[in-house]
Amino acid sequence: MECFSAPDFDHHEQVVFAHDAASGLKAIIAIHDTTRGPAMGGCRIWPYPDEAAALTNALRLSRGMTYKSALAGLPIGGGKAVIIGDAATVKTPALLHALGRAIDRLGGRYITAEDVGTSPADMAQVAQVTRFVTGISRDGSGGDPSPYTARGVYHGIRAAVRHRLGSDSLAGIHVAVQGLGHVGSALCKALSAAGARLTITDIDATRCHRIAHRLGATPVAPDAILDTEADVFAPCALGAVITTDTLPRLRVSIIAGAANNQLATDDLADALKARGILYAPDYAINAGGIIQVCHAYFGNDTPVDARVAGIYDILLDLFARADNRGINTLAAADGRARERLTNG
Ligand code: NAI
Numbered sequence: 276m277e278c279f280s281a282p283d284f285d286h287h288e289q290v291v292f293a294h295d296a297a298s299g300l301k302a303i304i305a306i307h308d309t310t311r312g313p314a315m316g317g318c319r320i321w322p323y324p325d326e327a328a329a330l331t332n333a334l335r336l337s338r339g340m341t342y343k344s345a346l347a348g349l350p351i352g353g354g355k356a357v358i359i360g361d362a363a364t365v366k367t368p369a370l371l372h373a374l375g376r377a378i379d380r381l382g383g384r385y386i387t388a389e390d391v392g393t394s395p396a397d398m399a400q401v402a403q404v405t406r407f408v409t410g411i412s413r414d415g416s417g418g419d420p421s422p423y424t425a426r427g428v429y430h431g432i433r434a435a436v437r438h439r440l441g442s443d444s445l446a447g448i449h450v451a452v453q454g455l456g457h458v459g460s461a462l463c464k465a466l467s468a469a470g471a472r473l474t475i476t477d478i479d480a481t482r483c484h485r486i487a488h489r490l491g492a493t494p495v496a497p498d499a500i501l502d503t504e505a506d507v508f509a510p511c512a513l514g515a516v517i518t519t520d521t522l523p524r525l526r527v528s529i530i531a532g533a534a535n536n537q538l539a540t541d542d543l544a545d546a547l548k549a550r551g552i553l554y555a556p557d558y559a560i561n562a563g564g565i566i567q568v569c570h571a572y573f574g575n576d577t578p579v580d581a582r583v584a585g586i587y588d589i590l591l592d593l594f595a596r597a598d599n600r601g602i603n604t605l606a607a608a609d610g611r612a613r614e615r616l617t618n619g
Contacts, residue, residue: 276327283334295373299365300358302374303329305337306385307353310616313383314354315569316340317390318374320362333357339558345615346589346608347562349569354385362392368400375404383407388568395419409572420564421457427563427586428458428533429465431555432507434590435529439553440506446470449505451527454512455486458533462511463490476500507531515539522546531555544605555590556608562586
């Protein structure tokens with residue numbers, strides 16, 4: 276297994292392989308860049324097919340965190356921890372404590388949080404052995420960043436609608452929402468309150484119909500959401516929803532949603548531009564969660580809600596930059612994030 280010559284190795288500062296025989300911990304902690312501050316990023320537990328896949332994931336996700344936090348203007352760098360295994364079977368207090376000790380040995384260069392396969396309650400376990408952990412509420416009961424992610428996406432959609440359709444108001448704007456989990460359901464509520472018209476879907480049909488009934492939205496089958504004629508498509512389920520196969524089906528002028536890695540490959544950003552579809556780069560619009568966990572850890576004079584609302588201005592800036600330079604919006608986001616790493 277290669278590390279320094281792996282395709283996703285991007286001058287990462289430090290990659291740690293952490294093992295604990297007693298608890299069975301096999302973890303990789305990747306610290307990508309600490310130029311702006313300690314590396315922060317969630318801990319994922321996943322049954323990777325092999326160790327190379329786990330390393331790839333840690334390298335890629337930690338780099339993504341550097342860019343996301345830099346673009347959001349946060350005083351942190353990018354990191355990620357991955358634990359190899361099925362959360363349903365490997366996750367024990369002993370394993371979480373072993374992870375916490377490994378993080379503690381890094382002396383604050385990496386601060387962990389919840390991610391796929393871990394919860395705020397798990398972070399409370401980690402916090403028993405290290406202070407380099409966030410995503411836990413003060414009373415130990417919550418810490419879920421999803422409402423902040425949803426709020427940030429809401430402001431991002433407002434920015435995209437303003438840029439593309441010339442209006443700040445969402446009244447009468449038709450949004451097709453894919454995925455009604457923690458983020459998607461909260462987003463729908465906010466959009467509905469702002470007067471948007473909603474078409475929604477989830478593979479959980481019961482949940483979809485319940486939310487549709489509550490908000491007066493139109494429920495559709497999961498596959499039909501891609502063919503829905505609307506102003507905005509908001510992917511809030513899985514990644515890689517935009518592919519060379521799905522792109523020709525889209526009948527929207529804006530893509531703006533919470534899912535990570537919405538484009539199967541980066542070159543699709545050019546294809547979207549060519550089709551006249553405004554793409555709100557995923558890592559710019561879904562930064563509300565990292566803004567909240569960073570805020571919870573370090574505190575800040577600016578209220579967290581105001582920082583999350585700032586995603587509106589960040590996106591307007593990216594759209595203008597893309598237009599002025601004739602580049603796609605993802606390239607504009609990458610360029611702005613790199614500037615922040617160099618110039619602060
Ligand atoms: P979640 O797991 O609570 O919700 C995902 C929902 O999508 C579930 O209701 C699921 O049934 C549905 N779904 C899955 N496949 C689907 C399909 N093919 N068609 C329609 N619905 C489908 O996840 P959560 O927390 O709401 O996150 C949503 C997305 O946003 C994920 O991609 C996540 O990585 C991303 N994200 C979430 C953040 C957060 O704070 N929770 C932060 C940044 C990104």
